[in-house]
Amino acid sequence: MQNAVTHFPGHGTLFEEMYLEAKSKGKAESRAESILRVLEVQGVPVSDEVHVRITTCTDLDTLTT
Secondary structure, three states, X not given: OOOOOOOOOXXXXXXXXXXXXXXXXXXXXHHHHHHHHHHHXXXXXXXXXXXXXXXXXXXXXXXXX
């Protein structure tokens, strides 16, 4: 008799939390890159301070705004 699988997705295991955090971070990084690209194409100057604020932001709602 084999052991029954007792883990189901969505139960908040450490692995799932790490995966979701990495996935969210990847989305934020991608969004930040897109924002900077649009600003560059539009000829909008971006100071070093603003560049850092954009690239270090991990809140997708903030980056969308």
